[in-house]
Amino acid sequence: MEKEKSANKWKWKRPLACSAAVLVLVSILLGAYLWQLAAVIDKRFSARRWSIPSTVYSDSTILFPGQTVNPNTFQDKLGRLAYSTVSTEPRRKGEMRWQGESLEIYLHDLDMPSKHQKGYPVRIELQDSRIESIARIDTGEVLPVLEIEPEEIMLLFGAEQEQRELVSIREVPAHLKHAVIAAEDSRFHQHHGFDPRGILRALYTNLRHGEIRQGGSTLTQQLVKNYFLTPDRTWRRKIKEFLMAVTLEFLYDKDEILEIYLNEIYLGQKGSIAVCGVGEASRFYFGKSVERLSIAEAAAIAGLIKGPNRYSPYEDIERCRERRDWVIREIHGNGSITREECDAALAAPLEPAGYATYGKKAPYFIDYLIGQLPVFYSSEALASRGLSLFTTLDTQVQAAAEQALENGLALLEKTHPALTSRGADRKLQGAVVVMQPKTGYILAMVGGRDYSVSQFNRITQAKRQPGSAFKPFVYLTGLDRFTPSSLLSNEPRSYEIDGTTWQPKNSNPVAEHGLTLRKALAMSDNLATVDLAMKTGLLRIMNTAMTFRFSTPLNPRPSLALGAFEVIPLEMARAFCTFAAEGVQPHPLSMRAVVDEKGNMLEQQHLKIDRLISPGKAFIMNTLLCSVVTEGTARSLLSRGISFPAAGKTGTTNDTRDAWFVGYTPDILALVWVGFDNGDSIFAGGSAAALPIWADLMKSLPQYTSGGWFRQPPDVVTRTICRESGLLAVTDACPETMEEFFLSKNVPVDFCRFHQTIKTDRENGGM
Amino acid sequence: MKGNIQPFRQLCSLFLIWLVMTGCAVPGRPPVTALPAEAVPSDTEQLPARPGDPREQASIQLTEQGRMFLETGRVDEALGLFERALNISPANGYNYFYLSEACILKKDFYQAREWNELAAIHLRENRVWMEKILEQKKRIWRWVK
Numbered sequence: 061m062e063k064e065k066s067a068n069k070w071k072w073k074r075p076l077a078c079s080a081a082v083l084v085l086v087s088i089l090l091g092a093y094l095w096q097l098a099a100v101i102d103k104r105f106s107a108r109r110w111s112i113p114s115t116v117y118s119d120s121t122i123l124f125p126g127q128t129v130n131p132n133t134f135q136d137k138l139g140r141l142a143y144s145t146v147s148t149e150p151r152r153k154g155e156m157r158w159q160g161e162s163l164e165i166y167l168h169d170l171d172m173p174s175k176h177q178k179g180y181p182v183r184i185e186l187q188d189s190r191i192e193s194i195a196r197i198d199t200g201e202v203l204p205v206l207e208i209e210p211e212e213i214m215l216l217f218g219a220e221q222e223q224r225e226l227v228s229i230r231e232v233p234a235h236l237k238h239a240v241i242a243a244e245d246s247r248f249h250q251h252h253g254f255d256p257r258g259i260l261r262a263l264y265t266n267l268r269h270g271e272i273r274q275g276g277s278t279l280t281q282q283l284v285k286n287y288f289l290t291p292d293r294t295w296r297r298k299i300k301e302f303l304m305a306v307t308l309e310f311l312y313d314k315d316e317i318l319e320i321y322l323n324e325i326y327l328g329q330k331g332s333i334a335v336c337g338v339g340e341a342s343r344f345y346f347g348k349s350v351e352r353l354s355i356a357e358a359a360a361i362a363g364l365i366k367g368p369n370r371y372s373p374y375e376d377i378e379r380c381r382e383r384r385d386w387v388i389r390e391i392h393g394n395g396s397i398t399r400e401e402c403d404a405a406l407a408a409p410l411e412p413a414g415y416a417t418y419g420k421k422a423p424y425f426i427d428y429l430i431g432q433l434p435v436f437y438s439s440e441a442l443a444s445r446g447l448s449l450f451t452t453l454d455t456q457v458q459a460a461a462e463q464a465l466e467n468g469l470a471l472l473e474k475t476h477p478a479l480t481s482r483g484a485d486r487k488l489q490g491a492v493v494v495m496q497p498k499t500g501y502i503l504a505m506v507g508g509r510d511y512s513v514s515q516f517n518r519i520t521q522a523k524r525q526p527g528s529a530f531k532p533f534v535y536l537t538g539l540d541r542f543t544p545s546s547l548l549s550n551e552p553r554s555y556e557i558d559g560t561t562w563q564p565k566n567s568n569p570v571a572e573h574g575l576t577l578r579k580a581l582a583m584s585d586n587l588a589t590v591d592l593a594m595k596t597g598l599l600r601i602m603n604t605a606m607t608f609r610f611s612t613p614l615n616p617r618p619s620l621a622l623g624a625f626e627v628i629p630l631e632m633a634r635a636f637c638t639f640a641a642e643g644v645q646p647h648p649l650s651m652r653a654v655v656d657e658k659g660n661m662l663e664q665q666h667l668k669i670d671r672l673i674s675p676g677k678a679f680i681m682n683t684l685l686c687s688v689v690t691e692g693t694a695r696s697l698l699s700r701g702i703s704f705p706a707a708g709k710t711g712t713t714n715d716t717r718d719a720w721f722v723g724y725t726p727d728i729l730a731l732v733w734v735g736f737d738n739g740d741s742i743f744a745g746g747s748a749a750a751l752p753i754w755a756d757l758m759k760s761l762p763q764y765t766s767g768g769w770f771r772q773p774p775d776v777v778t779r780t781i782c783r784e785s786g787l788l789a790v791t792d793a794c795p796e797t798m799e800e801f802f803l804s805k806n807v808p809v810d811f812c813r814f815h816q817t818i819k820t821d822r823e824n825g826g827m
Numbered sequence: 828m829k830g831n832i833q834p835f836r837q838l839c840s841l842f843l844i845w846l847v848m849t850g851c852a853v854p855g856r857p858p859v860t861a862l863p864a865e866a867v868p869s870d871t872e873q874l875p876a877r878p879g880d881p882r883e884q885a886s887i888q889l890t891e892q893g894r895m896f897l898e899t900g901r902v903d904e905a906l907g908l909f910e911r912a913l914n915i916s917p918a919n920g921y922n923y924f925y926l927s928e929a930c931i932l933k934k935d936f937y938q939a940r941e942w943n944e945l946a947a948i949h950l951r952e953n954r955v956w957m958e959k960i961l962e963q964k965k966r967i968w969r970w971v972k
Binding site for chain 2: 122124125126127173174175204205496497498499501641642644652661664666667668669670671675726727766768771773774
């Protein structure tokens with residue numbers, strides 16, 4: 061009996077025990093699974109939540125009274141910096157107003173490495189494109205210098221191709237939070253990640269309308285789905301979504317979840333790049349920061365979540381308005397806004413900012429920049445770490461260089477129609493680099509005519525013969541023995557090279573048998589240059605070229621003097637900078653600083669210079685190259701509107717395969733190259749093909765041309781010489797004299813014997 | 828069986844504690860690093876500019892600001908401003924002097940010597956500044972030796 065009782069007891073207890081065991085086992089497994097999910101969530105959220113592309117910025121713009129600006133390019137720049145014109149006095153950051161020649165701007169905040177400044181309103185008074193004064197509108201303070209924020213020139217995206225501007229929940233206005241909650245999950249603050257009532261309501265709504273009108277997913281579930289799961293519609297994924305949503309609600313508070321959601325959510329497409337998060341969407345759709353969104357705008361953005369491309373104002377503004385109005389009514393229905401606010405929002409016009417894709421403003425420059433970055437900035441790091449790269453690029457100069465090159469090449473094609481008879485991928489090419497000679501800052505780089513057709517950077521990757529553009533380095537080497545007034549032979553001569561005879565010729569006949577060094581360089585005389593090179597020594601010229609950091613191979617042949625070897629255009633520009641920088645050579649600089657997303661400086665680069673030649677030699681080279689502009693092969697610059705002092709050298713290679721012009725002032729240097737990639741003739745030399753582009757470019761950059769000239773250094777002296785003989789002038793004897801510059805260690809001591817003799821004869825005859 | 832339930836409770840408790848702790852362990856936003864405020868022009872001796880040369884005047888303004896940074900030991904910031912000043916006006920001789928000072932502080936005497944030489948070219952007519960430049964040159968040479 062006792063045994064039977066015990067057996068009966070076990071009879072009902074056994075299934076219970078089994079059930080309990082199963083329950084325990086399931087609980088343990090579920091607990092372990094939840095544990096694992098919690099670990100996954102925590103790991104992901106405590107690390108980087110999103111890959112943020114790095115941003116490349118131009119340099120900031122400095123304005124000061126007395127500076128001449130190009131009103132068109134300046135206005136374009138302000139437009140690119142998202143300054144919008146208003147009819148009243150600017151009261152908010154990003155607003156500006158023109159009043160005649162007075163420009164009022166409410167500046168954006170300036171966030172630069174080592175400089176942070178809140179935006180303030182300023183008035184810039186202009187007169188005939190010249191800045192007369194700059195003053196703060198709020199305090200009346202007169203500003204001697206004004207710095208305008210750098211321009212975003214490119215975002216370095218990774219494989220995700222997403223862009224988001226992260227916003228803190230504190231920055232998000234209450235009406236945007238209400239709008240998103242009203243549109244997507246009105247019981248967000250009541251549920252714990254999963255909302256059965258919401259599901260039933262969605263089911264009822266959808267059944268009533270006979271179509272899918274509402275989803276039952278909570279914001280938390282949507283976040284989990286977007287962040288951790290695939291979009292597959294399977295039960296397994298749905299269960300995982302549910303468990304993760306509950307776990308997420310357990311781990312994080314509502315504000316944190318909402319913040320992550322608002323930054324995560326996909327809100328449209330900007331070209332090939334996904335617009336994610338309300339911060340980026342505010343900029344994309346309404347051109348403003350999220351804090352400045354109105355109720356109507358917030359509702360429009362919240363309305364996009366359901367179908368970002370379907371409800372995009374750029375796709376169908378009416379559909380977007382209907383959706384926006386529905387969201388506004390929902391917010392009002394939830395009691396988050398008053399009737400008046402609701403009516404005002406419904407009546408507000410829907411005015412999107414205007415569709416614009418993410419630009420790549422200076423693609424060749426960006427490629428060069430990335431190549432210059434230290435190796436630890438991998439493409440993955442650049443695409444995900446949200447770094448800010450501050451560069452030396454001046455977007456006004458870049459735009460002007462691109463425009464000048466395109467205009468110049470088009471004009472050349474029009475003049476020589478034969479240049480256009482090739483395919484699109486074999487078009488006439490050109491390249492421009494603009495530098496500041498003293499600092500080595502690269503202000504602009506145009507490596508080709510069209511980056512979308514050819515990414516080959518002709519400034520940094522091409523190797524082309526410089527032709528006569530190399531001659532200044534021959535003359536520089538000669539300055540140790542010769543002076544600007546030394547006479548060189550212009551007689552035709554033959555040279556034996558490797559058993560063959562080489563006879564240089566002048567492209568344009570020059571009558572004189574002897575030319576001064578100054579005139580020979582100005583006229584780009586080949587015979588006189590080879591004469592100088594042979595007298596100076598080819599090895600010495602090669603040494604000069606190597607000192608100037610030409611990295612391409614050189615041969616000590618007479619043709620070296622005429623630039624019959626290849627150079628990289630950027631190295632050519634850098635070499636010319638040495639003359640413009642009083643004998644010191646700057647290292648080309650494209651990057652100034654790298655800052656992480658918290659504002660910490662990771663990398664900073666400063667200018668670096670090396671003295672290559674004495675200030676005296678540099679000064680004399682500047683005066684010689686100035687003669688090229690005033691009386692030589694570049695004298696057409698004056699008729700092209702270049703009235704300020706400048707120096708430069710043209711270059712043309714055999715069969716007009718390459719056309720060069722390198723020109724500079726103390727403030728700016730630009731190199732222009734024109735040619736075909738395959739070396740076909742362009743039917744024009746440096747002064748016809750490259751020089752007009754340089755002139756066009758310089759005319760559009762008044763802010764960089766001060767009109768100043770180089771200061772004469774102490775190791776240079778001036779003497780009056782006879783133009784004819786190149787010797788010291790004899791007073792009242794030499795008919796044509798000129799002031800010439802000499803290195804103090806190499807001053808001529810001989811007076812003009814020819815005119816001295818005539819004078820003596822005259823005096824004797826007179827006696 | 829009872830004996831088996833105790834570990835389960837312990838496990839659940841541990842699980843809950845762990846969940847709570849991981850929730851608490853989520854790092855907050857780190858404070859934003861304060862960036863330096865704009866340099867205030869000092870009331871010390873102002874650098875003279877050639878009258879009527881606005882470019883040089885603007886350049887000298889930036890040199891002044893850079894000098895303030897130098898005085899507070901913020902050499903990189905100072906260098907940034909001197910670079911800007913140089914870009915605006917390569918004729919601003921004072922800027923070369925301070926570029927040299929910044930390089931001395933960074934113990935880059937080779938660069939300091941180059942800037943010192945340029946300062947001497949541009950300020951050679953200014954006797955007072957030439958004395959400073961000479962003194963700077965001596966300092967550089969002392970370091971080099």
